Amino acid sequence: MRILVLHGPNLNLLGRREPEVYGKTTLAEIDARLLERAAELGVSLESHQSNHEGVLIDLLHAAMDRCGGVIINPGGLTHTSVALRDAISSIGLPTIEVHLSNVHQREAFRRSSYVADVCVAQIAGLGARGYELALEALVERLR
Amino acid sequence: MRILVLHGPNLNLLGRREPEVYGKTTLAEIDARLLERAAELGVSLESHQSNHEGVLIDLLHAAMDRCGGVIINPGGLTHTSVALRDAISSIGLPTIEVHLSNVHQREAFRRSSYVADVCVAQIAGLGARGYELALEALVERLR
Amino acid sequence: MRILVLHGPNLNLLGRREPEVYGKTTLAEIDARLLERAAELGVSLESHQSNHEGVLIDLLHAAMDRCGGVIINPGGLTHTSVALRDAISSIGLPTIEVHLSNVHQREAFRRSSYVADVCVAQIAGLGARGYELALEALVERLR
Amino acid sequence: MRILVLHGPNLNLLGRREPEVYGKTTLAEIDARLLERAAELGVSLESHQSNHEGVLIDLLHAAMDRCGGVIINPGGLTHTSVALRDAISSIGLPTIEVHLSNVHQREAFRRSSYVADVCVAQIAGLGARGYELALEALVERLR
Amino acid sequence: MRILVLHGPNLNLLGRREPEVYGKTTLAEIDARLLERAAELGVSLESHQSNHEGVLIDLLHAAMDRCGGVIINPGGLTHTSVALRDAISSIGLPTIEVHLSNVHQREAFRRSSYVADVCVAQIAGLGARGYELALEALVERLR
Amino acid sequence: MRILVLHGPNLNLLGRREPEVYGKTTLAEIDARLLERAAELGVSLESHQSNHEGVLIDLLHAAMDRCGGVIINPGGLTHTSVALRDAISSIGLPTIEVHLSNVHQREAFRRSSYVADVCVAQIAGLGARGYELALEALVERLR
Amino acid sequence: MRILVLHGPNLNLLGRREPEVYGKTTLAEIDARLLERAAELGVSLESHQSNHEGVLIDLLHAAMDRCGGVIINPGGLTHTSVALRDAISSIGLPTIEVHLSNVHQREAFRRSSYVADVCVAQIAGLGARGYELALEALVERLR
Amino acid sequence: MRILVLHGPNLNLLGRREPEVYGKTTLAEIDARLLERAAELGVSLESHQSNHEGVLIDLLHAAMDRCGGVIINPGGLTHTSVALRDAISSIGLPTIEVHLSNVHQREAFRRSSYVADVCVAQIAGLGARGYELALEALVERLR
Amino acid sequence: MRILVLHGPNLNLLGRREPEVYGKTTLAEIDARLLERAAELGVSLESHQSNHEGVLIDLLHAAMDRCGGVIINPGGLTHTSVALRDAISSIGLPTIEVHLSNVHQREAFRRSSYVADVCVAQIAGLGARGYELALEALVERLR
Amino acid sequence: MRILVLHGPNLNLLGRREPEVYGKTTLAEIDARLLERAAELGVSLESHQSNHEGVLIDLLHAAMDRCGGVIINPGGLTHTSVALRDAISSIGLPTIEVHLSNVHQREAFRRSSYVADVCVAQIAGLGARGYELALEALVERLR
Amino acid sequence: MRILVLHGPNLNLLGRREPEVYGKTTLAEIDARLLERAAELGVSLESHQSNHEGVLIDLLHAAMDRCGGVIINPGGLTHTSVALRDAISSIGLPTIEVHLSNVHQREAFRRSSYVADVCVAQIAGLGARGYELALEALVERLR
């Protein structure tokens, strides 16, 4: 069993900018922890970050035959990309949406999501820890 | 350290009705698992269910001096109760909002929440497992 | 066969206040007529009034295994209570919504209802007579 | 005393199409039952169906001096015809609005009604039985 | 002449929490001052706080024959309770709405009120002093 | 030069119903005055009333080659008929919209008009006198 | 009998600017014609133009005891001034609203009017001729 | 196999008015071409135009047992007629919606359609050619 | 200590018009009482009324260095003037907004206020008495 | 004459996923048929698919001097991309918008389109056949 | 060539109040710099500030024959004055709108502007420097 982890636009800056909002953990550190946790759970995991909507869609398509589930933090695309939503919906893999901050506490436009109703679950506001919880829950679900 | 777990209206019916939507686990089973997990984490935990908005608010107030954090599934009150929101906000304890189903996939009125922006995090769509993840995350945060 | 009749907030004042709007019939008189009519139809009937959302929900839950159908006038909760809606929906009994006045002729906020689309029918504007018609229709439907 | 019963657009198809939604009763059967019930109640009754808004308005006008009350199921015109509303309002006869299905459970545009607030009452979701209840209630009111 | 003073959800926490927003005065102190002022004005006064919508409605009903006017701070129920509005409207006593903070300066949802247009006046933003001004104005009006 | 005058749904009831709103003048009297005034102005005039949207559209089409301008009171169709709007727009004759009452003082839905922006002018609130003023203004414009 | 005619902001530019929209007639010419027509009708008339909301309100107040009716073209204030609306409403004189162009054919914001529902009638789209028709209708009404 | 072609209000004016918008082709010419094309495709076809909503509904009902599919251009009724929508939906025949102009480039109210979601397809902006393409597609679909 | 009292458009008519709505007290009487009450409280007070938005703004600016607080009834400008709001906000003096009637019981557009969230408090519905209460509260606050 | 065919995000999955919604035809088969049909019509045709908004825009720019018209199915970008709209508008080539499914029957957000009003026509709901019809119509138009 | 510079309500307070928001530069200093820059550019310039909508409109009218262009900062009137918009539009001079702060970063109601679409350009958020850039751009455009 293989899990795809996708990080959307601007998440490559994690830990370098606005640490008071997003914490000091870098994306590399998050991915390292996830790999470690995946090993413990006995699953394989691959992780990608991209600022390009099209690249994220290509990666989702490529996962269709190779992965069993997806964890995605679509960043700002959450609120604006029907194409990304359609990609998640098309490939038919169980997908969990993760947000580092509690998007419900921020600007009004961050409350609407094109992605939420094609995902099986949403975790928001638990920082980097949210990814690990998503991984655990996804693996349980797949088993 | 003591954690308050609150279950809102209709959650007492869990496992008895609409198992295809909400699963077969009863509320008693969920609470039992949470107590077990709390013991492993070295914290104490108390759990209540009520169909009364006022009772839930009273319980939150009572927790103010006795608990360190709250896990709440406000059920239908999520979308209609400013009073509950004010109670969460007033007592000043870190609170995590949990929903069994992915509320974002259901009726439009379930997408708005009076509670979300006074909670530190939201977990939706992971069924009974969501409570356990919330407990882990809350304990980590409090430490 | 047993029918539950529920009267929501402020309906206990019927006949005492604003008789030009709601008529002079008291709630006790309405219940008396309903009991009489139920006897004629060969069904048993129990009736409750409460100003507490939580009490109404508790009564609905209690009816789940004891009654075959529900007649409800949720009063002002019609327009504001998702929890009440969820209770009706959860117990899975056929429910008819009754309003004494024609709610469609009143303030704009009385036109929306959280309850209407989980009920099988709605009768509005026929005063106390509406309850009797609801009872007849519900009994026919259950047979 | 004479009652006018009006059936709006598409109701002539009753019983022939979509019986799983609207039942197998035809409009002729509904009218036959209503005539029978009217005879029992000691009132006369005439019934018309038309797919033409203008014809329905003409019939309402013609009833002004000949009838004492109206039962109307305006079908799709419920949601779009101010002219029909004005006709009901102009002739000044007590009118009860009937819908076979619970319109509140269907598409959003079926929730708004131009007719509801010029009628004295609304019955929705009780199928053909709704007409009979309306007849009984209207006759009582007129007496 | 007797005046009913009602304090809605969360107001029991006054003085204990968020003093920078709501001041250090406790609800007991407010009530004490009101009793004193009532004595000076030659009227009697009773005061209640509840976090339960249903209890507040019950208290309003009970006041119908015993009191001449009402001062109410409905807290979060201001924005969500049609049932409370109907209770105020039903008992027909002149009622003044009081808010400690200027609700018009806060979140958008606090700007709408189900209660405002069935009250004779509104005082907002004057802290605990607002209750006294309401008492003076209500007594003047009743004389 | 020939002018077409069209009266929409329910205007045939003028003078018979609700005289406190619409006055005691009948439609026949209005048409008689208009014919008289047309004679004085040296133009011919034909007038029709119909409760049928389709008939009104047919009459507008028929006027295309025979009339120089139109005066129309579309009644309730003002607010709901795109087809009528398209008819006015298609025939390309200067058209003046007349309303007996000041539609801007009535229900919210009477404020929107599908017809207003394909007419050259609107006169509302001057009762039967509005037709005469429209006739004078239209004749002047055509000369 | 004395009539007040008020021209709002920018109407002093009439005839000098955008003649293809507003025609070549100047405001002085309009006023001259109105004076002439008033003389024929045996009433006196005074006319003012101002670009100042406050001046228009002062003039309306001053008319309260000296005039029998008002003709007003509020220009851009039509859509933004509640104060002007209140002035018209307060002085209690029958008022007719005039617009040179058909405001219903222009920008969306010109469709809403704070003034329309406190006036007895509205004439729009008849150019300078609209004032004369308003004068005739107002005099008739006052007699 | 028989196809019903329905042309709604104002389409009888095609080719006579506003040729710069709708082209010079008349409705008779369109129907002639469609008959020719139907013959080539080996299906029979009947075509009607009406300015009356009710007539269009009657024709749809009549087609229920005689035709295999429908091509409809509802003109202005597209945006206002729930009754027409219900007729299409009730008869259960595959229906294609055609518009001569690209309705999406015109007034905002032309963008909403009561008909679109009960039709199998929509063709807009291809002028008279759109009907032929609809015919080809419908015949293919029926085979 | 000096207090500025500002009365906005149309308030000069107080007591002369619509006494059933606004009472018989004139503005001069209100100001006289306020002066008297100010003397008792040991503060000086100046009062102005204007129908001109610009004059009110000039007066606010002039108060910046001479007064300690402001009581304002902006009349119709409450709902339309961002400029007045900016003036209140710019001068930085504590300001209390007063309305004679309960604006929350009137037309929908009177519910929104540009001024409310830059004022420290709002008193509405207490008639002329509201000014005195505002004066007392403002003086207390300033001390 | 050369035609550009553009397929937007996720269309590369055609035939592989959700065949019950989109059919079993693959994108390669659609393109093959289009090439064949283009040959019959005597025009050349090039076809591209991309999940990248930017790539689609680049391809449109490149077509500006090489192609005579465009057929585009923008997929999910239809509803979210102003940049794509601007690209179509900037290059000035006649463009036809194609959707496989009837977008009007799906989620509300699929009803709005940034692209529709800069295209000459729209075909929706005819599956792969829609492309061929678009090709025929576009070639006719260009000739 | 002569340029009119207009400063709207509250801008006379510049430099005296809220320097942390608007800077320490006074309006007199801004005007002095603009005069200097105008001299360098070889144009004459006049500058006015008023808190009165009517005065600003009068000044725009007066500029019609004497100036070649306008720079305006309408302050709070930006969002509320159709009359000011009409004045700018009527005089037909190229006008540039300037805001000291970035209005797009402030309250929601500051995002809408009645003035923006009758101006040729908008500069916001550059403080006093914005006026100079506007002057340079306007002069270039006029040459």
Next chain:
Amino acid sequence: MRILVLHGPNLNLLGRREPEVYGKTTLAEIDARLLERAAELGVSLESHQSNHEGVLIDLLHAAMDRCGGVIINPGGLTHTSVALRDAISSIGLPTIEVHLSNVHQREAFRRSSYVADVCVAQIAGLGARGYELALEALVERLR
């Protein structure tokens, strides 16, 4: 000091298409002028254009450590890209938004901007000149 200049989708077509709207200046010419002006001001400058949202975000990230400020014309992405907004916000450099045309004079959807409130200023409607003014203002600000 180094300035990044970013041109979004479709701006590469400048000067080649729709010169009546956007002028004849090409993007190369704009960049040349900016380089020249930057040299005069003693700063270095780099400029990029891309039709790809992701590329623009990558370029902003790359500027974080190498540039002191940004000038951006996001083209159509202005209105649809939260990801671009987040990139600007994340890198923390002062950014000025430039639009060639006055976006406030165009379609409604161009009035909203995801970017405006994370930029320090906005210049719109001054054509290519707007970039130079932005450069001057940005350099001043950085010094």
